[in-house]
Amino acid sequence: MNNDSSLSTTVVVRNPQGLHARPADMLVRLAQQFESTIKIGKGGEHVDCKSILSLLTLGAAAGTELSVSAHGSDAETAVQAIVGLFEAGFEEMGE
Numbered sequence: 001m002n003n004d005s006s007l008s009t010t011v012v013v014r015n016p017q018g019l020h021a022r023p024a025d026m027l028v029r030l031a032q033q034f035e036s037t038i039k040i041g042k043g044g045e046h047v048d049c050k051s052i053l054s055l056l057t058l059g060a061a062a063g064t065e066l067s068v069s070a071h072g073s074d075a076e077t078a079v080q081a082i083v084g085l086f087e088a089g090f091e092e093m094g095e
Helices: 021-031 052-057 075-087
Strands: 005-012 037-042 045-048 065-072
Touching: 005 075, 021 052, 021 075, 037 075, 045 052, 065 075
Parallel strands: none
Antiparallel strands: 005 065, 037 045, 037 065
16 A cells, blocks of 8 residues: 655745745755655756755745745655745744
């Protein structure tokens, strides 16, 4: 029986500096906790969410809409966790 699932959603970069090195690192560390293949991107360009260099090539500034997709046994949990990180502004929003 195949227990893999696919899920995709859209997130918006909320932190003022965009997806720079620190939030990209947080994203990679989070993504690596999941077995699923996780892709993130905009337009036709989608990159591996587990690769910091790939994430930085997106050049996602504040306000950029990105699509997040995951495929695998824990896809739903992975997408929810990543959406949560974006919604929290990577803890850069101040209190």
